[in-house]
Amino acid sequence: MTKAAELDEGERLRNAAEARLRSAAANSQAISANTEADLLRLVHELQVHQIELEMQNQELREARAEREAALIRYTELYDFAPVGYLTMTADGLIEEINLTGATLLGVARSSLHRKRFDALVVAEDRRRWSSFLTTVQTHDEQDNVELTLRRGDGSTFPAQLDCVRHKVGAGDTAASTDGDLLEVSIALTDITVRKGVDARLNEAMAVAEKANRAKTDFLSSMSHELRTPLNAILGFAQIMETSTPPPTPTQRGDLDRILKAGWYLLELINEVLDLTLIESGKAMLSTEPVSLNDVMRECQVMIEPQASLRGIGMTFPADTTPCFVTADRTRLKQVLINLLFNAVKYNRPNGKVSIDCIPLPPNSLRIKVRDTGEGLNREQVEQLFQPFNRLGREAGAEEGTGIGLVVTKRLVELMGGSIGVESSVGVGSIFQIDFPLASPPLAAAQRPGLAPHATPQAQHDEQAATVLYVEDDPANLELVEQLISRRPELHLLCAADGKLGIEFARVYQPKVILMDINLPDGFSGLEAMRVLRADPTTAHIPIIAVSANAMPHDVAKGLAAGFYRYLTKPIRITEFMDALDMALKLAATPSSDQSGE
Numbered sequence: 037m038t039k040a041a042e043l044d045e046g047e048r049l050r051n052a053a054e055a056r057l058r059s060a061a062a063n064s065q066a067i068s069a070n071t072e073a074d075l076l077r078l079v080h081e082l083q084v085h086q087i088e089l090e091m092q093n094q095e096l097r098e099a100r101a102e103r104e105a106a107l108i109r110y111t112e113l114y115d116f117a118p119v120g121y122l123t124m125t126a127d128g129l130i131e132e133i134n135l136t137g138a139t140l141l142g143v144a145r146s147s148l149h150r151k152r153f154d155a156l157v158v159a160e161d162r163r164r165w166s167s168f169l170t171t172v173q174t175h176d177e178q179d180n181v182e183l184t185l186r187r188g189d190g191s192t193f194p195a196q197l198d199c200v201r202h203k204v205g206a207g208d209t210a211a212s213t214d215g216d217l218l219e220v221s222i223a224l225t226d227i228t229v230r231k232g233v234d235a236r237l238n239e240a241m242a243v244a245e246k247a248n249r250a251k252t253d254f255l256s257s258m259s260h261e262l263r264t265p266l267n268a269i270l271g272f273a274q275i276m277e278t279s280t281p282p283p284t285p286t287q288r289g290d291l292d293r294i295l296k297a298g299w300y301l302l303e304l305i306n307e308v309l310d311l312t313l314i315e316s317g318k319a320m321l322s323t324e325p326v327s328l329n330d331v332m333r334e335c336q337v338m339i340e341p342q343a344s345l346r347g348i349g350m351t352f353p354a355d356t357t358p359c360f361v362t363a364d365r366t367r368l369k370q371v372l373i374n375l376l377f378n379a380v381k382y383n384r385p386n387g388k389v390s391i392d393c394i395p396l397p398p399n400s401l402r403i404k405v406r407d408t409g410e411g412l413n414r415e416q417v418e419q420l421f422q423p424f425n426r427l428g429r430e431a432g433a434e435e436g437t438g439i440g441l442v443v444t445k446r447l448v449e450l451m452g453g454s455i456g457v458e459s460s461v462g463v464g465s466i467f468q469i470d471f472p473l474a475s476p477p478l479a480a481a482q483r484p485g486l487a488p489h490a491t492p493q494a495q496h497d498e499q500a501a502t503v504l505y506v507e508d509d510p511a512n513l514e515l516v517e518q519l520i521s522r523r524p525e526l527h528l529l530c531a532a533d534g535k536l537g538i539e540f541a542r543v544y545q546p547k548v549i550l551m552d553i554n555l556p557d558g559f560s561g562l563e564a565m566r567v568l569r570a571d572p573t574t575a576h577i578p579i580i581a582v583s584a585n586a587m588p589h590d591v592a593k594g595l596a597a598g599f600y601r602y603l604t605k606p607i608r609i610t611e612f613m614d615a616l617d618m619a620l621k622l623a624a625t626p627s628s629d630q631s632g633e
Contacts, residue, residue: 120224262585267605310423325474329355506537534564
């Protein structure tokens with residue numbers, strides 16, 4: 037029998053007993069006539085009724101005890117919660133607050149009842165709090181705001197308030213427009229620790245960014261300082277190598293050693309700077325569909341002559357089927373050149389190098405570079421991509437920096453590819469790189485600056501064409517003077533700083549201007565170039581940057597500023613003279629675009 041049924045049965049017995057008592061009181065004769073059996077039955081019924089009442093009372097006592105225990109637990113949870121809880125009327129009066137909230141505010145709970153909450157908000161945040169409270173009252177979703185609150189002792193602390201409105205049916209709360217009564221429940225959290233962590237994190241990020249900028253500036257400066265003397269060393273060595281009369285066999289051997297060492301040092305500088313840029317996340321890449329056939333042909337033109345000198349046979353894949361991969365064209369070419377050059381350099385005499393392209397499902401391509409060199413053991417393979425680790429070949433005949441493969445791996449991964457190696461001692465090695473396949477571009481648009489330039493014929497003007505060189509380093513000036521002296525149709529004019537260069541350009545109207553970037557007196561080549569571009573009398577003159585600032589962002593910045601070409605030191609004589617000839621040809625066409633774009 038359920039408790040409800042037991043209660044109904046007890047009620048029935050009680051009612052029956054009371055009815056009999058009323059009937060007995062109305063008729064005394066009937067009472068006297070009652071038998072002893074009737075009295076015993078009546079007593080029994082009353083006893084049962086008493087038992088039922090006691091059971092009900094016990095249940096009520098247990099229910100009350102459970103309710104009181106639950107209330108105590110709720111009160112403890114509410115008062116000692118890790119965050120402050122408070123209920124506020126729609127017009128901003130505090131109805132109720134837990135002990136944690138009162139402790140955070142440093143005010144007795146009794147003093148906070150019916151107190152305006154905005155009195156606890158610092159003056160500069162009150163307008164924002166009022167606007168936020170109005171917003172909270174317009175919807176049922178939870179919202180939050182960060183404010184600075186003032187404690188009872190006058191001190192302040194940052195707090196986050198998570199607020200949500202709710203409707204109530206009674207009380208003194210303000211009424212909404214539709215007649216319902218509103219309250220706002222708020223969870224109050226002291227965020228002092230979080231703000232401190234955020235501040236330290238921001239400070240650490242600012243320090244790291246400052247250090248990163250200082251590192252970049254140092255690299256740019258170091259690159260400039262190293263390239264400037266290298267420009268003189270390699271430049272004059274190239275002049276001596278091609279001078280008339282030609283150098284003696286002994287002198288040529290010495291020059292070969294100077295040039296070999298100089299270009300090796302330049303390679304080391306470039307690779308260290310390249311690796312640093314990649315690891316700092318500042319390497320500039322532009323991924324797009326790249327024709328692998330075109331890149332392979334360019335690599336073949338560059339590598340096959342070196343392979344022939346060493347007796348190495350090379351096999352490139354047939355480019356009968358157009359193939360495009362997603363990559364940065366320049367960096368992809370750099371990766372392939374590095375792998376192919378290593379395959380040639382570390383091969384055995386009369387060895388072979390083969391390149392294969394293998395489609396990988398579902399949408400990738402694997403490029404394999406196989407050589408017949410000495411091969412690597414397992415330990416060497418594991419150390420292969422460690423910077424400056426040449427795997428014990430430091431004493432060998434082949435020079436190297438131990439950085440090229442590290443740069444290669446980083447570049448491949450930055451372009452979304454992967455690189456791996458298989459090697460067997462005495463058999464050779466296979467380097468493989470995987471790239472995502474790409475759809476061919478819809479139209480092969482002509483890209484600015486990529487069209488081949490024909491070197492113009494020497495000019496035969498009756499009057500020599502003037503070339504202005506703005507440079508403060510005597511060795512660089514003398515180097516360019518000797519190069520220009522080989523061209524009788526050219527006349528070199530020199531200026532030692534940017535301001536003098538501007539004056540010379542205005543007065544002498546040179547055909548071409550060669551401009552260093554780092555110039556004395558705080559007036560850089562970039563600033564000089566902008567002044568010349570803004571002057572109608574000099575705006576038409578092509579300006580070629582010749583600078584030791586050779587970081588990628590330096591080159592990009594210079595070209596974006598308007599230089600016709602940007603040559604880095606040490607200069608390569610052929611590249612320098614080709615650029616000069618193209619600028620002279622451009623100068624002969626008044627309507628040409630002087631930016632070189």
